[in-house]
Amino acid sequence: MTYAAVVRSEGFTPPSPADFDLPAIGGGHETFTMFGQEFVLGVTKPMLQIVLAAVIVFVFFWAASRRRSMVPGRLQFVGEGAYGFVRNSVGREIIGGHDFAKYVPYLFALFFFILVNNLFATIPFLQFPTFSRSGMVYSLAILSWVIYNGAGIKKHGFAGYIKLQTVPPGIGGPMLLLLVPLEFMSNILVRPVTLALRLFCNMFAGHLLLILFALGGQYLITEMGGAYIGVGLLAWVLFIAVALLEVLIQFLQAYVFVLLNAMYISGAIADEH
């Protein structure tokens, strides 16, 4: 009985990483090899999406900020609220002091860039999270790493900065032999990796889950029939529920990415630990 079910289910192809390897637009089939893996050569959907996201973010906020009236209209009000959210609750709260204003443009652009790209996973006809492509995330993580380390080095000098990040205050002697490498690892080496993986994996897994619910439901209804139709319909209901949950995750991941950026910068330019 179980065996029969498994045999029948072999007809279903579960979603795999291949589902994220979208073909080039225009139907080119050329590929190039790197890291021992073949990549599509040409313009793909996530590439267009990332440009579209940048355009949307810029045009929206430019239009919202352009008028600069004392009593804001609806568009300006929304724009000011969004800008104020990143500026105050991330920039001023986390970095604080007089320095935060310098980092606000970066945090602001980063947050809405990631948010819009994430939301593309839910927007009809696009429905693909740009940051489920690992390369897209790596560059942002590397940029974050450069920025917070750069800020720290600029303020404390190279040696001072390394000392700040690796030597915990109030600890001396042989304990330092153990702690300095650990601190160096966690503060300098691991941060960009976790930053990148957190965003990438959330987007990747979320989209994978949605594909699974959608295709699985469809397979149960059309291929297996009978009592499985009910299960298939349930899968589709769950698809909707998970899609709504995904919206929350998309916002949260953008927020967390920017929040951590702000915290790293704040830690790097701090006077004391």
Next chain:
Amino acid sequence: MQALIAPLVVRAAEEAEEHELNPLLPHLVEIGLSLVVFGILFFAVKKFVVPNFETTFEERTKAIEGGLEAAETKQAEADAKLAELEQQLADARHEAARIREEAREHGAAIVAEMREQAQAEASRIVEHGKTQIEAERQQAITSLRAEVGTLATSLAGRIVGESLDDDERSSRVVDRFLADLETIEASQAAGNGAS
């Protein structure tokens, strides 16, 4: 159990051979594209969006602070004006009270003066009346004196003209004389009352 898992394992192995896709390996173009696109967005936002928002916030803060300051000045002015008006009102009340008091005193003085005048007038009138009465009395005395003399003379003449011996007769003469006198007086009084 073996039979259950076997096809899955085979299938997974086949798939791995077929695709060998590792999603963690980055597409190099995507790394560059993401960096460039975000870089452009960052500079565009920094140049065209953030300054606008910051200026708006600053101007709004200034406008609100200015408004508050103006309101405070207005309030202070209003307070000063109110105090001034209250002072004026108090002054006016004071003045009114003073005038009332003065008027009362004035009125009392006038009444006292009038009373004095009236008293003086009354005593003057009384004095005048007394003087007149006295004068009339004098006049009456004078005229009586003259008249009594005349009457006495005329009575004496009559008595003498009649017989002086007869007592009865003389008393009759006197009675007649007195009766005549009364009639003369009565007619004179009637003439006085008529005139």
